[in-house]
Amino acid sequence: MSEEILNTQSLTRRYGAVTAVDQLSISVRKGTVYGLLGPNGSGKTTLLSMVLGVIRPDSGSFTWFGSQPSPDTYKRVGTLLETPNFYPHLSGENNLKISCMIKGASYDRIREVLTLTGLEGRGHHSFRSYSLGMKQRLAIAAALLNEPEVLVLDEPTNGLDPKGIAEVRELIKEIASRGVTVLLASHLLDEVERVCTEVAILKKGSLLYQGNVDGLRSEMVTVKLAAPDMGLLVSLLESYAGYKAHEIRNNVAVASFDPPFDGAALNRHFFENGLSLSHLETERESLEKTFLKLVS
Ligand SMILES: Nc1ncnc2c1ncn2[C@@H]1O[C@H](COP(=O)(O)OP(=O)(O)OP(=O)(O)O)[C@@H](O)[C@H]1O
Ligand SMILES: [Mg+2]
CATH class of the missing domain: 3.30.70.100 (Alpha-Beta Plaits)
Structure with a gap:
């Protein structure tokens, strides 16, 4: 068995009468592309927000890299929870410089992540001139600046056209092939089947299935x-x-x-x-x- 990256134990989060995540236990292993698959409102974003320390669980616990999370933990995790706020009038490259300053990453990384995300020719163009797909790829580029071991993506293809969707999916596979473990939330069965190796299916915050994607069939x-x-x-x-x-x-x-x-x-x-x-x-x-x- 390969190393465990993320483990949740009976994680639970309620919003009033709604149990958004209900005693959820999942295990994400190193090198996998792990899909959280569930219809709208099934608790995907709530789960990701908990494990990223954005909101607190009502009960249950989780570990990253086999330990209780500490501020240092999250330096090893790149995240894309919602379309980030880049400065529209600044170029992609200058936006990434700002991201580097915030994350304490080296400017040397900018060229690498622009190339990886297929934006190398467009780095000097203003963010506002980017297509939605390019904006999303820039966001992924920013998440990769400090060479994370894990990339967490919440619905990364939402709102994109078929070409943009295909590009982002290819990019995720490329990132995974470089050894980055990916945790991806999606409501699209097709997306999870194409991109992921493992899947957890959520229904109203509960786990319906966890296993490899081939098992889906x-x-x-x-x-x-x-x-x-x-x-x-x-x-x-x-x-x-x-x-x-x-x-x-x-x-x-x-x-x-x-x-x-x-x-x-x-x-x-x-x-x-x-x-x-x-x-x-x-x-x-x-x-x-x-x-x-x-x-x-
Ligand atoms: N801040 C909040 N306040 C109240 N209820 C919330 C809040 N956030 C989430 N919920 C509820 O928790 C449940 C799970 O929501 P969540 O956003 O985690 O689902 P999701 O699987 O990410 O859905 P989607 O596919 O639409 O993104 C839903 O019933 C939602 O209405
Ligand atoms: Mg969501």
Whole structure:
């Protein structure tokens, strides 16, 4: 297993009656492009704001690089949370000089980040003359000035046209190929599939899935089970090979299993342990479909 960059433990943040992030535990490993995928309002920005120290969690904790965060931690993290405020009348290059002063980065970096972001020919043009895509790439350039080990991006392609979107996605892949770990929030399944290697799917602040992106296409099997003795049902369920998780809804256990799932074998497991089920119903769905249902 490679080194852990970010770990959250049951992070929770409420806004009044809304639980924006609900007991969220994720693990981002070095060298991955980690996608936080969720529909609008699912808690992506709230989660990023917490781990970047912008807002406080109500409960739970997190570590960066295996330690409690300190002011020095954030020097190792480049961030792009919202479209930053550059000075419109100044050139891209002069805007980056100001960013260098704020971050304590060397001016030598300016040329490198302009080249990396494909702005080398436009560095002397005023920011206001930039297309939206160029503005966004300049923002990424600024985030890279102090050679961060991690880059955190919140919806970096929002508002861009298809060409701008493609350029920013290519840029993220290029940055990742240089060994920078990327944490990217997006509401676009397609974006996460194209750019990310790992994904956490959020639904109303809770984690629906965490794993590699290829797993998005695998099937998730959900089984609804009921029996007169629900206590025995749950204990037998938890001892079954392939069992992942369950919750009880209206006296029915809704359980998930790793594929391949064999309903007859599960039924036999209960029967052989002295429990007759009153209900057994299987639903199979790809995570991709689960996500599309979430956003529709
Ligand atoms: N400052 C705030 N005050 C009150 N409620 C908030 C605040 N910030 C977020 N919320 C609520 O918390 C929930 C999660 O919001 P958040 O912005 O984290 O979601 P998101 O996944 O980033 O959404 P989007 O895709 O629209 O950016 C939403 O219900 C939102 O209305
Ligand atoms: Mg957001």
